[in-house]
Amino acid sequence: MSELEKVFERIDSYRDDVIKLQAGLTSRIALGPDNEGSGEHEKIAFVKDLLKGFDPDFLEEIKAPDERARDGYRPSLVAGWGEMQDQSSVWVLSHADIVPPGDLSLWETDPYQIKVEGDRIFGRGVEDNQHGFVSSYLALKAVLGSDSETLRPICLAIVADEETGSKYGLQYLLQHNKDLFKKDDLIVVPDAGNKEGTMIEVAEKSMLWIRFIVTGKQCHASTPGKGKNSLFGAARLIVALDQLKARFNLSDDLFRPSVSTFEPTKMEANVPNINTIPGRNIFYLDCRILPLYKVDEILAACKEIGAEIGEELDLQIEVKAAHREDAAEPTSPDAPVVKALIKAIRKVTGKNAKPMGIGGGTVAAFFRKAGLPAAVWSTISDTAHQPNEYCLISNILTDAKILACLYLDT
Ligand SMILES: [Zn+2]
Structure with missing residues (x-):
């Protein structure tokens, strides 16, 4: 033996x-x-x-x-x-x-x-x-x-x-x-x-959690012209952020999934009632980034997208890392x-x-x-x-x- x-x-x-x-x-x-x-x-x-x-x-x-x-x-x-x-x-x-x-x-x-x-x-x-x-x-x-x-x-x-x-x-x-x-x-x-x-x-991928604060102006839902709808802005922003997938689309077969991921996750509560247009919405994006990209590149791209949507809809959009762990x-x-x-x-x-x-x-x-x-x-x-x-x-x-x-x- x-x-x-x-x-x-x-x-x-x-x-x-x-x-x-x-x-x-x-x-x-x-x-x-x-x-x-x-x-x-x-x-x-x-x-x-x-x-x-x-x-x-x-x-x-x-x-x-x-x-x-x-x-x-x-x-x-x-x-x-x-x-x-x-x-x-x-x-x-x-x-x-x-x-x-x-x-x-x-x-x-x-x-x-x-x-x-x-x-x-x-x-x-x-x-x-x-x-x-x-x-x-x-x-x-x-x-x-x-x-x-x-x-x-x-x-x-x-x-x-x-x-x-x-x-x-x-x-x-x-x-x-x-x-x-x-x-x-x-x-x-x-x-x-x-x-x-x-x-x-x-x-491991880098981890980046981003907080987006969309600020508009609260008003009665029957008179939208008197306010600025932050939920509409947040929705537009979430859709716009989807372009991250195409912009940072390199893949690495070592990983499952093989690409970086960018997912909107948590949405904080806004107004409690249906007939008020919200003036503030806060939501988060969970990003898992392949090591070939820098976390700061992603953050900068998110700020850029936030600025564009903010300008287009006349909203204030703050983009900040809530948590990050660089790989x-x-x-x-x-x-x-x-x-x-x-x-x-x-x-x-x-x-x-x-x-x-x-x-x-x-x-x-x-x-x-x-x-x-x-x-x-x-x-x-x-x-x-x-x-x-x-x-x-x-x-x-x-x-x-x-x-x-x-x-x-x-
Ligand atoms: Zn353990």
């Missing part, structure tokens, strides 16, 4: 470990202050003990000051096994924090007490993001005893505050401990993916981490995985902004943040095998 087969056989015997780990993690509630919790301390302490059990070459708890949290800080952990200085390491980053369970009446079980049903484990956090931690940890457990000569240095990071912006988690880590990571490390973030385990996220430089589809994942996925499941881009919002963007190529991947059921969140034991074990291939450089 080959070394790899032995590792896989070990992982196949870890069903009970998955259940035990998920039970321990789920019962330690890790909610950040923004979600009315005190922080990730209990869960991080639990994980720290687990990692200590494997005798790491380094293990550090990083405390990001946050006066709202218990003891004034938010804890994250980094640990490593092997000679990190001399060769590229495999990093797997998962997050300790969870989102609140939401409406408890929608749950069929206690969200903080796992329930096992066949291949499924139910509980808050079991998928997002305990799936990621458990698979990386069990892969480590399986390879540590192996005599493989190609074993790469292995590093795990378990961070705070992913669910509410990462300021006290990965962002803090990259500001204060950036030298932990090397440019040629293989950084995997198992925090999104698809059911087949074939989606490797390497790029980081994508991880190259040829980056070593992407190639290694594709190879490992093929080896374990026989499937062809593909590097892809999404509409925005993964924690890997912080790595990319710091010049570190990271890939987001996992085999998940997509139940994150939902009531009755669950994970599949079989997916965790499959992902553990795939990560083990990365650890073993095979």
Whole structure:
């Protein structure tokens, strides 16, 4: 039997470990202050003990000051096994924090007490993001005893505050401990993916939310000549904004959808009654912009269109970014981490995985902004943040095998 087969056989015997780990993690509630919790301390302490059990070459708890949290800080952990200085390491980053369970009446079980049903484990956090931690940890457990000569240095990071912006988690880590990571490390973030385990996220679109305030003059609906109808102006403006699609129509097949998107979404309430012509309308445009365009270009085009319609209809139109996140430089589809994942996925499941881009919002963007190529991947059921969140034991074990291939450089 080959070394790899032995590792896989070990992982196949870890069903009970998955259940035990998920039970321990789920019962330690890790909610950040923004979600009315005190922080990730209990869960991080639990994980720290687990990692200590494997005798790491380094293990550090990083405390990001946050006066709202218990003891004034938010804890994250980094640990490593092997000679990190001399060769590229495999990093797997998962997050300790969870989102609140939401409406408890929608749950069929206690969200903080796992329930096992066949291949499924139910509980808050079991998928997002305990799936990621458990698979990386069990892969480590399986390879540590192996005599493989190609074993790469292995590093795990378990961070705070992913669910509410990462300021006290990965962002803090990259500001204060950036030298932990090397440019040629293989950084995997198992925090999104698809059911087949074939989606490797390497790029994000920029996100731009624009607020349009259309101001006219309110009057009685029977005498439109005495006012200026802001709703009519908003409607004309929304239609005019559709030209963005033609003006910024370049596509990139890495992304789904492959083009930038410009969608009018929220409309704030105007007048409460039918017989008044509104004098003010506020609406929003959600733009997801391919990295080949600059966010400022789009904003400038929107201001231009707003000015044209404003002049034509004698309305005042204010165009402002309500929120923006400029995309980081994508991880190259040829980056070593992407190639290694594709190879490992093929080896374990026989499937062809593909590097892809999404509409925005993964924690890997912080790595990319710091010049570190990271890939987001996992085999998940997509139940994150939902009531009755669950994970599949079989997916965790499959992902553990795939990560083990990365650890073993095979
Ligand atoms: Zn997550």
